[in-house]
Amino acid sequence: MPAVSFQGVAKTFTGARGTLRALDGVSFDIERGEFFGLLGPNGAGKTTLISILAGLARATEGHVSVMGHDVVEHYADARRALGIVPQELVFDPFFSVREALRIQSGYFGVRGNDAWIDELLEGLGLADKASANMRQLSGGMKRRVLVAQALVHRPPVIVLDEPTAGVDVELRQTLWQFIARLNKQGHTVLLTTHYLEEAEALCGRIAMLKQGRIVALDRTANLLAATAGSVLRFKTDDVLPADLAARARVTGRIAQVSAHDAAEVEQILARLRASQVRVEDLEIGRADLEDVFLSIMQGGAAAATTAEAHA
Structure with a gap:
């Protein structure tokens, strides 16, 4: 049973300007313990797909499951298995970092979680900010707290949606060291990023979205070899x-x-x-992954790889 499964997922938005098909028959599985990359240009449908996975949006067609739990029929179990780091900085200005993590633990019914909270604070470089109010933190520190909140209930599947956008080099290194450690311990990781060197270094397998469709899906090494x-x-x-x-x-x-x-x-x-x-x-x-990405987005290389992946 895969950690995450997308089967024929489509999403259509209807508004004053007409109908937009943001996702069009997206199908792929992410195996347990994988470090998987989801890449695509702005507007390709990555965030829409993650929103459906998180239960924030409902697919027009198709099915999505997390650890075997359908995200619609068994939404509580599916959400408990997920830890999602969103693109946007979202925080409660009335609590300290430690209080925010304790409250987040309570949302998932986790009690006596201080030992794991301490490990998160230490691993993400937040130990000296544990008592600081969220309003006092820099943007990079707030993003570290978002990562900690996503991991506080020890989810088997971790989703990172542009986690290093606009942050400094130190945070990137700290984050990737900690996430890589969790991945080695068996956690499944789904990453979306525009920093393709990160995806090349971290992801064993990659899917590329273009205009709501999968245009490449293969191991990173095979994608690099195809260009x-x-x-x-x-x-x-x-x-x-x-x-x-x-x-x-x-x-x-x-x-x-x-x-x-x-x-x-x-x-x-x-x-x-x-x-x-x-x-x-x-x-x-x-050639690096950026060369591969540009070639595929322009309709060039890896056609054979894509066809094989869909087959």
Whole structure:
């Protein structure tokens, strides 16, 4: 039995501007103990899918279950098995950090939870803020408290919806160390993030959503292997020729062009020389998950992987 199962999930919103199909037949399972990534551009349907999983929205079609409990028919058991860290900072300004965690424990009927609360505070770097009022905390500290609240009842399934958006490097490292430890202990983790290097480092398997549909679903290593083998990275102040510009990923002065083999690398270099593009800090590296993501979102690579996954 999978930890989380989405079967034919569709969601349609109807309003003054017409009908929007936010999810269209989404089906996949997350196995127990997996660290699973759910990726997609803004508006792809990730948060809608998580809202259905959490019971905050109801699917128009299909079924969702958590640890075998249907999120509609057995909603209490399903929600007890979930710990969700939302995107938005939501907090009660009238309580201290420790009081907020005790109250959250009470929502799930957990008593005598102080030992685990102490472990959460220590693991998430909140021990020195235990008595501080929530209003006194910085945005990063509030986000740490949200993580602690999601974990306070020891849920077997942890859902992290953009948990490191807008936070500092220290929090990211602290959070991932703690979550990785829980994952090794058997907790299932579902992560959505726009920081693709995090997903590449953490997730054993990844699904990619585009316009409410799954367009790729495979192990991270297989997705990386399905795209171009090498990437040419360099700095330049010159304008790239049109044929290279159309396929390049440019960030400021840094340009990155995918190449399948050494012969294509030489062709790219010859094209740059012929166009008199001055190049600095040239290096050849392997394609990363961001290259894979952009290729799939643009309708390029991994078609075979996607077809195999759906089959």
